[in-house]
Amino acid sequence: MISLEAGALRCEIEPRLGGCICGLWLDGEPVLRSTPASQLSSARAAGSYPLVPFSNRVGGATLQWEGTQHPLVRNNGEEPHAIHGVGWQRPWEILESDATFAMLAYEHRADASWPFAFDSSQTFKLGDGVLDLTLSVTNQSGRPAPAGLGWHPFFTKRTRSHIAFQATGRWDMGEDKLPTQRRASKGLDTDCAFLDVDHCFDGWSGPVVLRDEAMEVRIESTLSRLVVFTNDTRDFVAVEPVSHVNNAMNLVHEGVPAESLGLSILEPGESLSARMSISARRLR
DSSP states (O other), X not given: OEEEEXXXXXXXXXXXXXTEEEXXXXXXXXXXXXXXXXXXXXXXXXXXXXXXXXXXXXXXXXXXXXXXXEEOOOOSTTOSSEESBSGGGSOOEEEEEOSSEEEEXXXXXXXXXXXXXXXXXXXEEEETXXXXXXXXEEEOSSSOEEEOOEEOOEEEOOTTOEEEEEXXXXXXXXXXXXXXXXXXXXXXXXXXXXXXXXXXXXXXXXXXXXXXXXXXXXXXXXXXXXXXXXXXXXXXXXXXXXXXXXXHHHHHHTTOOHHHHTOEEEOTTOEEEEEEEEXXXXXX
């Protein structure tokens, strides 16, 4: 376990559980859904985990790519899809760490979960009131490969939680949890208590602002797509900066242009990188 501390912020990271963030606290108050590393058994219950080499779902756990069908592992219980890539379920290596900084790496060899070899790294830098993150993936296979990345942070939903951000579009989700159509959307500016949402927004610009009775949290990223998930049974709001639309790799197979979906196609040795920051300040 890695523990970072700067000013009022404290962050615990567990490399062995998918390089996840176990928890992030401001003056002892949870910013993310937070569990001490000693009590965490799966990244799925963590405060945040990396999404690599794709985000969200690959429909039917089957990748259609360059005329070949690649069966993938169904990696989330009874769900029929492959979800959130492979990095969140693999141990990461610590390359560097000190009181306020850590760098982790994961090297993937082609397997049943993902048929393309890649390297990935992530960094965590804790400052006074802000956590800065980077994530990168490099294609180490001998042919062009689809790639994406992002983060899956779960923010604490308190009584008066409110979310606000700007976007230009939203991909609606069907009952199978796969996107059905894109429609215009200005984003969200609403209370979270009874919000029921599970969509990928695109054209995201500016910060996401989460505000409640305890604190204000701002999420910013170099990525322009955002998956938001919560409902009235959840005690969190998932706010996920991502590089591409859900199931983008199979939507390309169906004829949707890769660039409109945000999907990257990396040549051998080519990399994709992104940044995200989470800043928090107390309101009481």
